Amino acid sequence: MNANARNVSLWVKVLLGVVGAACVVMSMGQGCAPTPAPPPPAPEAGQYVGATVSTTETQGCQRCHSSHYNDWIGTHHSRALETLKAIGQGTNPACLGCHTVGYGEAGGFVDEASTGHLAGVQCESCHGPGREHVNNVDDSSKRPPTSIDSAVCGRCHNYHHATFDEWSSSLHELVEERTAGYFTEGRNLNSCGICHSGDFRDQKLVRGVETIPDTLLQGKAREEMSAVTCVVCHDPHRKTGNSANPDGGTEDAQLRYPEVAYPEQSNLIADTTNAARFNICGQCHHDRGAVWTATGRGSHHSIQANFYLGEMPLPNDNQTLLVPNTNSVHRFVPKQCATCHMHSDDADSGHRFEVNLNACSGIGCHPTAAAAQSDLQALHAEVQADLDEILTRLGPASTWEYTSAGGPSDQSQVSDEIKKIRFLYYWVANDLSLGAHNPEYARKILTDIKARLSNLNK
Ligand code: HEC
Ligand code: HEC
Ligand code: HEC
Ligand code: HEC
Ligand code: HEC
Ligand code: HEC
Ligand code: HEC
Ligand code: HEC
Structure with missing residues (x-):
């Protein structure tokens, strides 16, 4: 069957009501009110359909996926050709490949006059050509990949x-x-x-x-x-308003979760492990619920959001604080984690997630990146020295560690005081920033541990 004949036979199917059936399924579809049967596509009609329903393209994705369409139309993707035109580059072939659909491909964008329905970054930029799908909406094997x-x-x-x-x-x-x-x-x-x-x-x-x-x-x-x-x-389809600086929507970045969050400190496991309290990074970089009474292992290597917030979990039946909850001096940096770990400039999008010390001077807190560097080195040296000292004073792992780290298999040999000390030790160590996330909290914990060790004559 040649392509032309296949298209015609597909259209016979469509006219026999496949679209009607799909419209029942797609409860949100706005193009599903009875519409005059569209003419078969011209034989040369390409594989790309375009997002928008128009008189020339009645099967635009909008027809059945109006909810995604209405979201997408508000994003920067939908206006990517406008961006080029605004700087006089709207016909530059070097730019159109990423700012339109299918430029350079058969059936893709050519120019605004002939293929304006394929302007901008659209559904098919991410999902691939949709013609086979719109002609066979009931055929799940022809649905675009997600x-x-x-x-x-x-x-x-x-x-x-x-x-x-x-x-x-x-x-x-x-x-x-x-x-x-x-x-x-x-x-x-x-x-x-x-x-x-x-x-x-x-x-x-x-x-x-x-x-x-x-x-x-x-x-x-x-x-x-x-x-x-x-x-x-990132939500691929919509603006979310979750950016720290949405700037009227111009810097939305389509983040799925709020870039900043200011929850109340809590010591309940249900809270310290609850992603909904935290910012976008804290969705995963949060505590997994081990408390000082645990014997198998200490906190996971992911407690950054809690440490930054200045909180730790305590046993549900004993909420006596080991160390006071403590706000971080870094709590109000404008984008929280992203400020330091996603600093961007012309050369760098920030997606290595590595700390960039230019961020520390850029917002006027540390006078220069070099000054921030030396502050950080001093803090790291101080915290590392305390951690090393504590390990030495604790003695052989076989006497005090968790079972998973070479401690006694009979954990009743470990006193409550040592259990508190080892928990606090790992609370600082497993934050992995050597104090940077919340210097005062780190110092309070380390000071507390050393006092507890002294009381034990260690
Ligand atoms: C005539 C109605 C219709 C049109 C037009 C249409 N779709 Fe669909 N689409 C469906 C139906 C029905 C499904 C299957 C039900 C569902 O997944 O919601 C579907 C499924 C999909 C899926 C797969 C969803 C999944 O969960 O795997 C994607 C992606 C998709 N469509 C993209 C598009 C794109 C892109 C366009 C425009 C080129 C488009 N659709 C046009 C009806 C349509
Ligand atoms: C066909 C090329 C193309 C593809 C594929 C693409 N993008 Fe984009 N994206 C662009 C262009 C071009 C812009 C700039 C649009 C403008 O501002 O004019 C952009 C902008 C963005 C923005 C900035 C939005 C804002 O509010 O500042 C985000 C976030 C984004 N894309 C995420 C994604 C994600 C996530 C994917 C994959 C799921 C993706 N993009 C796939 C070309 C693409
Ligand atoms: C390989 C894909 C690709 C090509 C080619 C491309 N762009 Fe882009 N363009 C993007 C993406 C992706 C974005 C959004 C993310 C970013 O800025 O990194 C974007 C964003 C932009 C923006 C908005 C920047 C902002 O922050 O508001 C402008 C302006 C722009 N492009 C102009 C051009 C021009 C002019 C050309 C041709 C010389 C071109 N682009 C070629 C992919 C491309
Ligand atoms: C920037 C890339 C991108 C664009 C543009 C885009 N999508 Fe998607 N879409 C995805 C990705 C990735 C997924 C799977 C992950 C997800 O759902 O978040 C997806 C999932 C879907 C799904 C199935 C899941 C769901 O949310 O129902 C449908 C249907 C869909 N897209 C339709 C569309 C339509 C219609 C458009 C245009 C109006 C569109 N998409 C634009 C990338 C994109
Ligand atoms: C771990 C979360 C995360 C992942 C993974 C991630 N991003 Fe981002 N992205 C962000 C955050 C947070 C921002 C906002 C940064 C800011 O406010 O400076 C952002 C910003 C952006 C922007 C907007 C930049 C601007 O100037 O508006 C684009 C475009 C983008 N990301 C694309 C991508 C692409 C493409 C990928 C995958 C290759 C990706 N992101 C992976 C979290 C993420
Ligand atoms: C969906 C969960 C998730 C989200 C959201 C997330 N991360 Fe991660 N992140 C991880 C995991 C898992 C790893 C460890 C992967 C490994 O060890 O191979 C990791 C690793 C890292 C590392 C490297 C750690 C190291 O030991 O070198 C940094 C830095 C980081 N993430 C920062 C961030 C920042 C900043 C954000 C927010 C913009 C963020 N992450 C959002 C899950 C996440
Ligand atoms: C609450 C989110 C979360 C859960 C649940 C989680 N992890 Fe992780 N995990 C992380 C993050 C975030 C990191 C990255 C820490 C870093 O290096 O920055 C990580 C790092 C790790 C590492 C590398 C560092 C190390 O400790 O050696 C391993 C291994 C690991 N996780 C195993 C697991 C296993 C196995 C499970 C399930 C039993 C699990 N994780 C459940 C968030 C989580
Ligand atoms: C004030 C700046 C700052 C903020 C805000 C910040 N971090 Fe960090 N983070 C650091 C520094 C500095 C280090 C230590 C980096 C090093 O040793 O090179 C670090 C280390 C880490 C590490 C260990 C891996 C690595 O790259 O060394 C992870 C994971 C991490 N941070 C995640 C986060 C998360 C998640 C947040 C938000 C809850 C956050 N950070 C907020 C500065 C910051």
């Missing part, structure tokens, strides 16, 4: 800024090695996936799937799994 792979975005987002390459160099690119091993074996996905697996988050949080089997990623290689990809943090 991949959460960063490569979907990286095709374009690696030009003015090397956003994709930067992200690829970060630990967010791959699922943490040990955890990936568990997922391959078909286990632990429900306990670790919410922070370690983009695939799990997509099912759970975007698709709203209630029960996800631990075997979802069974047999997959680490490289085939999604970790913290672009769409874990």
Whole structure:
């Protein structure tokens, strides 16, 4: 069957009511009121359809996906050609590939007069050509892919800024090695996936799937799994108002979670582990609930949001504070975590998530990046020295550690006071910033530990 004949036969199917059936399914579809049957597409009509319903293109995605369409129309993506035109580059072939749909491909954008319906970054820029789908809406094998792979975005987002390459160099690119091993074996996905697996988050949080089997990623290689990809943090479809500085919507960045959050400090496990209290990074960089009475292991390496906030979990039945909750001097930096870890400029999109000391001087707190550097080195040296001293004073691991770290298997040999000390030690160590997130809190904890050791004559 040649392409032309196939199109005609597809259109016969469409006219026989497939679209009507789809419209019942798509309860939100606004184009589903009875409309005159559209004419068959011209034989040369390309594989791209375009987002918008118009007289020339009645099958635009808008017709059935009006909710996504109405979201998308408000994003910078939809206006990407306008951006070029505003600087007199609207016909520059070097620019159109990423600022329109399918430029240079058969059936893609050519120029505004002939293919204006393919201007801007549209649905099909991420989902691929949709003609087969709109002609066969009931055929699930022809539905466009909904991949959460960063490569979907990286095709374009690696030009003015090397956003994709930067992200690829970060630990967010791959699922943490040990955890990936568990997922391959078909286990632990429900306990670790919410922070370690983009695939799990997509099912759970975007698709709203209630029960996800631990075997979802069974047999997959680490490289085939999604970790913290672009769409874990960014909503691909809409402006969200979650940016710290939305600036009337111009810097929205389509963040899924608030860039800044100021929760009340709490010492209840239900709160210290509750992602909803935290900012975008704290969705995963938060406590997992171990308290000082635990014997197996201390806090996870992910307590940054809690440490930054100046809180720690306590046993539910004993909320006596070990160390006072303490606000960080860094609490009010404008974008919180992103201020220091996602500093961007012409050369850098901030997507390595590495601390950039230019951020520290840029907002007027430390006079220069060099001054911030020496403050940081001094703090690191101070905190590291205290941590080393504490380990020495604690003595052999076999006498005081958690079972997972070489401590006694009979943990009743470890006194409550030592349990408090080791918990506090790891609270500082596992924050991984050596005090930077909340210097005063770190100092209070370390001072408290040393006093407790002295009381024990250690
Ligand atoms: C005539 C109606 C219709 C049109 C036009 C249409 N779709 Fe769909 N689309 C559907 C139906 C029905 C489904 C399956 C039900 C669902 O997933 O909501 C679907 C599913 C999808 C999915 C897969 C969703 C998933 O969960 O896997 C994507 C992606 C998609 N459409 C994108 C597009 C794009 C892009 C366009 C425009 C090029 C478009 N659709 C035009 C009806 C339509
Ligand atoms: C076809 C190329 C292309 C693809 C694919 C693409 N983008 Fe973009 N993106 C652009 C262009 C061009 C802009 C700038 C639009 C403008 O301001 O005119 C942009 C802007 C953005 C912005 C800035 C929004 C704002 O409010 O400042 C975000 C965030 C973004 N894209 C995220 C993504 C993500 C996430 C993906 C993958 C799911 C993606 N993009 C896929 C080309 C693309
Ligand atoms: C390989 C893909 C690609 C090409 C080619 C491309 N752009 Fe972009 N453009 C993007 C993306 C992605 C963004 C948004 C993210 C960013 O700025 O890194 C963007 C954003 C922009 C912005 C908005 C910047 C802002 O922050 O508001 C302008 C202006 C722009 N591009 C102009 C151009 C011009 C002019 C050309 C041709 C010389 C061009 N682009 C070629 C992908 C591309
Ligand atoms: C910047 C890339 C991008 C653009 C533009 C985009 N999508 Fe998507 N879309 C995705 C990704 C990635 C997913 C899967 C992850 C998710 O749902 O957040 C997705 C999921 C979907 C889904 C299935 C899940 C759901 O949310 O229902 C549908 C349907 C869909 N898109 C339709 C559209 C339509 C229609 C448009 C245009 C109006 C569009 N998309 C524009 C990237 C994009
Ligand atoms: C609340 C979110 C969260 C959960 C749940 C979680 N992790 Fe993590 N995990 C993280 C974050 C964030 C890091 C990165 C810490 C860093 O290095 O900055 C991390 C780091 C790690 C590391 C590397 C550092 C180390 O401790 O050696 C391993 C291994 C790990 N996690 C294993 C697991 C396993 C196994 C599970 C499930 C039993 C799990 N994690 C559950 C958030 C979480
Ligand atoms: C861990 C979360 C996270 C991941 C993963 C992530 N981003 Fe971002 N992104 C952010 C945050 C937060 C901002 C806002 C930074 C700021 O306010 O300075 C941002 C900003 C942006 C912007 C807007 C820049 C501007 O000037 O408006 C673009 C475009 C963008 N990201 C694209 C991407 C792409 C493409 C990927 C994947 C290769 C990606 N992001 C992965 C969190 C993330
Ligand atoms: C969806 C969960 C998730 C979100 C959201 C998230 N991260 Fe991560 N992050 C992780 C995991 C998991 C790792 C560890 C991966 C590994 O060890 O291989 C990690 C690693 C890191 C690391 C490297 C740690 C090291 O030991 O070198 C930094 C820095 C980081 N994240 C910062 C951020 C910042 C800043 C944000 C917010 C813009 C953020 N993360 C958002 C899950 C997340
Ligand atoms: C005031 C600046 C600042 C803020 C705000 C900040 N960090 Fe950090 N962070 C640092 C510094 C400095 C280090 C130590 C970096 C080093 O040793 O090179 C660090 C270390 C880390 C590490 C360990 C991995 C690494 O890169 O060394 C992670 C993970 C991390 N921060 C995540 C976060 C998260 C999540 C937030 C928000 C809750 C946050 N940070 C807020 C400055 C900051």
